[in-house]
Amino acid sequence: MVYNILDFGAIPDGKTVCTGAIQRAIDECTKTGGRVLVPAGFFLSGTLRLRSEVELYLEHGSRLISSLDERDIIDYFKENSDDSEVDGWEGGCFLFALHEKNVAITGTGVIDGQGRKVFFDDDPEHSEEGSPLAVTGFRPRMSYLEDVENLLVSDVTFLDSAFWTLHLAGCRKVRIENIVIENNKRGPNTDGIDPDCCQEVIIRGCRIVSGDDSIVIKSTTPMYKRYGDCRDIIVSDCILSSNCSGIKIGTETYGDIHDITVSNCILKDCIRGIGIWSRDGGGIYNVFIDHIVGNTRNFFDSRVRTTGVCNWWGEGEPIAITATKREGTTRLPGRVHNIRMSHINITCESPLLFLGENYAPIDNISITESSFHFTNQSGKTKMVVDERPSERGRYPVKATCKMLRNAQNIEIDAKIVVDDSMKSMFDMI
Numbered sequence: 001m002v003y004n005i006l007d008f009g010a011i012p013d014g015k016t017v018c019t020g021a022i023q024r025a026i027d028e029c030t031k032t033g034g035r036v037l038v039p040a041g042f043f044l045s046g047t048l049r050l051r052s053e054v055e056l057y058l059e060h061g062s063r064l065i066s067s068l069d070e071r072d073i074i075d076y077f078k079e080n081s082d083d084s085e086v087d088g089w090e091g092g093c094f095l096f097a098l099h100e101k102n103v104a105i106t107g108t109g110v111i112d113g114q115g116r117k118v119f120f121d122d123d124p125e126h127s128e129e130g131s132p133l134a135v136t137g138f139r140p141r142m143s144y145l146e147d148v149e150n151l152l153v154s155d156v157t158f159l160d161s162a163f164w165t166l167h168l169a170g171c172r173k174v175r176i177e178n179i180v181i182e183n184n185k186r187g188p189n190t191d192g193i194d195p196d197c198c199q200e201v202i203i204r205g206c207r208i209v210s211g212d213d214s215i216v217i218k219s220t221t222p223m224y225k226r227y228g229d230c231r232d233i234i235v236s237d238c239i240l241s242s243n244c245s246g247i248k249i250g251t252e253t254y255g256d257i258h259d260i261t262v263s264n265c266i267l268k269d270c271i272r273g274i275g276i277w278s279r280d281g282g283g284i285y286n287v288f289i290d291h292i293v294g295n296t297r298n299f300f301d302s303r304v305r306t307t308g309v310c311n312w313w314g315e316g317e318p319i320a321i322t323a324t325k326r327e328g329t330t331r332l333p334g335r336v337h338n339i340r341m342s343h344i345n346i347t348c349e350s351p352l353l354f355l356g357e358n359y360a361p362i363d364n365i366s367i368t369e370s371s372f373h374f375t376n377q378s379g380k381t382k383m384v385v386d387e388r389p390s391e392r393g394r395y396p397v398k399a400t401c402k403m404l405r406n407a408q409n410i411e412i413d414a415k416i417v418v419d420d421s422m423k424s425m426f427d428m429i
């Protein structure tokens with residue numbers, strides 16, 4: 001059955017808050033199963049709770065707009081999920097689901113997070129350097145979907161999120177296909193897709209522009225306690241552009257993350273290409289990555305802000321694998337091992353990093369049939385290693401193209417080319 005939100009009183013003027021009308025359509029649809037139709041037009045709404053057996057379908061020409069008024073946004077994230085430890089952010093969310101089955105978000109319409117209203121440029125002189133925007137006002141997640149079994153997200157465009165875009169927590173049997181995430185690349189915290197302690201996830205054919213990690217696979221404390229390991233995840237055929245990592249595993253690693261494959265992806269102007277970040281005790285293993293092309297480069301922080309949330313992590317590394325303690329904790333990172341990469345071809349401007357500790361060595365890593373072309377794309381004048389968040393922080397080095405620390409059984413079979421623009425920053429070529 002089809003439940004058109006117009007029949008429940010929704011007004012397509014982009015100004016009237018239609019939360020009640022759209023929620024009534026969802027609540028009726030869950031009784032029979034079917035489709036909630038968002039027709040062409042602009043619909044402003046507060047938090048919507050998605051239900052089992054409901055397909056939220058956005059017709060071509062439709063735009064579902066997230067309110068940025070705190071009175072319209074319900075913090076289910078805090079009230080129902082008891083999940084404030086995930087990242088310390090209690091801002092509520094626009095699309096929410098908890099303990100549901102057979103949920104879908106489909107169609108060729110647009111879900112609009114209105115991030116343009118919370119980001120502003122306080123450093124316009126350096127805007128071309130990609131410096132992060134400043135932040136003001138209320139910033140809800142675009143979505144928070146917890147414990148959903150059989151989740152489909154396809155074809156939709158997610159536009160201008162004010163915070164994380166697709167946050168999946170403890171979800172199983174997930175397909176995310178052919179979606180577009182078009183966030184402000186200078187907007188802090190605008191992650192693309194965050195599978196957190198999820199299992200059996202396929203992310204395929206997506207195009208993501210984000211001011212934080214485009215795809216980040218993680219394991220937070222509360223989600224690990226509820227749902228166990230983050231595992232069995234496939235990422236393929238995506239185009240990723242990020243002022244952080246294009247593809248990241250970690251930083252939150254309270255439980256094991258394993259059996260991950262990433263293939264056939266293009267990286268466009270990412271600060272980091274592939275990041276594997278162990279900090280919190282869980283192991284990372286059985287990760288297979290192949291046929292990745294593109295470039296990584298540095299983007300500068302704001303010249304007018306020296307502290308605060310708005311700064312970028314990373315310096316233009318094509319691959320960065322680190323295992324070290326967080327600052328201010330005695331908790332040891334988990335073991336990183338059995339990582340296989342091949343056919344990685346990246347233009348970059350910082351070293352390949354394999355940085356473990358004597359208490360957390362990195363082991364059994366191979367990179368084969370690959371090439372790395374080091375050329376200065378950002379105008380940087382010194383080499384810096386960034387291990388944040390960690391006790392080591394961020395520090396200058398005179399580096400080689402490959403930096404190893406407490407790393408063993410590392411095989412690198414790759415062609416390395418260093419342009420003259422980079423040679424002064426390397427100690428050895």
